[in-house]
Amino acid sequence: MAARKVIQTVPVGDEPHGVLTDRSGRHLYVLNTSSDSISVIDTASLAEVKRLEASRSPWSLALSPDGSRLCVTNNLSRFVPFRTPSMSEVTMIDTDRAVVEDRAVVPAANLLQGIDWHPSGRFALITLNRTKNLVPMTRLLQGWTITNGLGIVWRDGRVDQVLLDEPGQCFPDPADVAITPDGRLALVTSSGSDRVAVVDVPRMIAMLQAATDHDREHVFPNHLGKPTEFVLKHIAARNSPRGVLMAPDGKTAFVANALDDSLTLIDLERLEVAARIDLGGPKVITKTRCGERLFHSARITFHRQFSCHSCHPDGHVDGLTYDIEPDGLGASPVDNRTLRGILDTAPFKWEGTNPSLRRQCGPRLAVFFTRIQPFTPEELSALDRYICTIPRPPNRYRPLGAELTDAQRRGKALFERTTTNDGRVIAKDNRCITCHFPPLYTDRSRRNVGTKMALDRESDFDVPHLNNVYDSAPYLHNGIAETLEEIWTRYNPEDKHGVTNDMTKDQLNDLVEFLKTL
Known part of the structure; x- marks a missing residue:
């Protein structure tokens, strides 16, 4: 650190995201977001000594006050059976042994991102979405399409959920949470509405403890009126506030505005903005940057319930299957598709009916999703520009310039x-x-690959691109295949989706190995 230079590079998993040492400083934990794992690095030898299994897309991590437990949020839901609500996880690690000791289940929730421990060590707070993906969007006017809130993860693994949405005033895309050193307040960022919620933590906990088990499990996770009992105030930040951090003295909070290249400083005694620090970002806002801000802003939806980012976090996927209203109530459920690298892959939608992104994101979006005025032509052009620039990450199965392995060559054949x-x-x-x-x-083109099911009205579906296909599970138009293997071992009985039933197990493995390189 004194020399201010890189002394060594340590290989870990794919798309490392969060890092944190244990209290002793002996181990460094690294979250591998795209390989669903946690690397444990020995800080003395700077070598990975263990790799723990997370859930899907581990995102943030926090160490308990006594240093004995590390909790990890996971951005995506576990794989669940078809037409079943999401089921997410907080992965709990015993830092003495560097092993996973528990997996706290968070039902009907996804996009678990921010996390912070209460100084008492009794619980941690996590941010979450409650996406009603199995309910048609006819409930948008009631604020029930995507709800947003907090999870209270108790030391014993129990999890309570409360909303931060209120009638007529939603709190889209909660991204991070930080608790004051005295445990009195929690600040939660909403990257979709450019606000910070101030939560009275003792009041929220008292509300939960006074309630029945039934209300805690079934009522509070869906009650839009409850936040008025514990949310003290909303404080305006700048574009897309995400990270939040408390000063050690508990007097100031620092909020990172991701799309403004700035910090908002909040005075925690007066609960108001004290200052803005410009981090020296670009002074000219390009068309692409304007589109990126639109993509992450919930002002495009009725009551500001959600943004494009809510279903396509950072341009990727939330791993859910949706019941979209225009297809008919309960009919034609569709898997959400990644936006990474979709330039020149039109048409769009699984039925291939939208010839361009402007058609996909234009008036149709306003009618069936956002329920307010559509984008202006200038906004639509900017959004189109941004989406077309969302890149694919480097392929971990075939580094740039690398030759195919023997298995990959056989799969290519x-x-x-x-x-x-x-x-x-x-x-x-x-x-x-x-x-x-x-x-x-x-x-x-559109093809019939034999995957039409009872709920589908069409049999021909858009042929998806396969670039980085390993990173976009689940698969098929309705998300019914959890893995690439299942496309052919379970859902291709008549050889309509390529001729594969004559393949041996080894051949199918080789085919999958090649597909992962694309």
């Missing part, structure tokens, strides 16, 4: 094959390479 194992010619339209040819690995 299977992907491009024209005959089966016994020499039968595979019809051209049923070859992998026909529908998924490089460089985008989509022919941008």
Whole structure:
């Protein structure tokens, strides 16, 4: 640190996000967001000594006041059965042994992101969304499409949930939470509404403890009126406030405004903004930056309930299947798709009915999703520009310039094959390479691959691109396949989705290994 230079690079998992040492400083924990794991690094040798299994997309971590437990939030829900509410997890690590000791379940919630421990050590607070993805968006006017709130994770693994939304005033995309050193207040950022909520922690805990078990489990997680009992105030920040940190003396909070390149300083005695610190970002706001701000802003939706980011966090996926109203109530549930690298992959929607992003994000979005005035032409152009620039991360299965492994080469041959194992010619339209040819690995058509189910009104679906396909589970139009393997082992009985039933297990493994390199 004194020399201010990099002394060593330590390989960890894919897309490392959060880092924290244990109290002794012996181990450094690194969250590998895209490989769903936690690297444990020995700080003396600077080597990874263990890799723990997280849930899906571990995001933030916090150490208990006594240093014995590390809690990790996970951004995505666990895989759940088809047409089943989400089920998320807080992963709890015993720091003495560097092992996972518990997995606290957070039902019907997703996008668990921020976390902070109460100084008493009795509980931690986490931010969360409660996405009603199985309920058509006819409930948007009642504030019941995506609700936003806090989880109270008790030391014994129990979890309470309360909302931060209020009737007519939602609190979209809660991103982080920090508790004052005296445990009296918690500050929660809303990146979708550019505000910070000030929570009276003792009052919130007293409300929970005075309630029945039934109300804590079934009423409070959905009650829009309860926040008025413990939210003291909302404080305006700047564009997309995310991180929040308390000063050690408990007098000031620092809020990081991600899309304003600034810090908002909050006076915790007066509960008002004390100052803004400019971090030296660009002075000219480009069209792409304007689009990025629109993407992350909930002002585009009725009562500011959600933003584009709510379903596509940072341009990726929330891993959920949605019941979209125009398809019919309860009909045609669709898997949410990533926006990473979608330039030149039109048409859009699983039914392939939108020829461009401007059509996808234009008046249709206002009618069926946001329920307010559509974007202006200038806003729509900026949003289109931003979405088209969302990049794909480097492929962890094939570093740039690396040669294919033997298994990947065998998989490539299977992907491009024209005959089966016994020499039968595979019809051209049923070859992998026909529908998924490089460089985008989509022919941008609609195909019937035999996956229509009872709830679907169509049998032909858009051919998705396969770039970074390993990072966009679940799969198929309705998200029913949890893994790439399941596409063919469970949902291709008639060989309509490529001819695969003649493949051996080893061949299918090779095919999957190749697909992961795309």
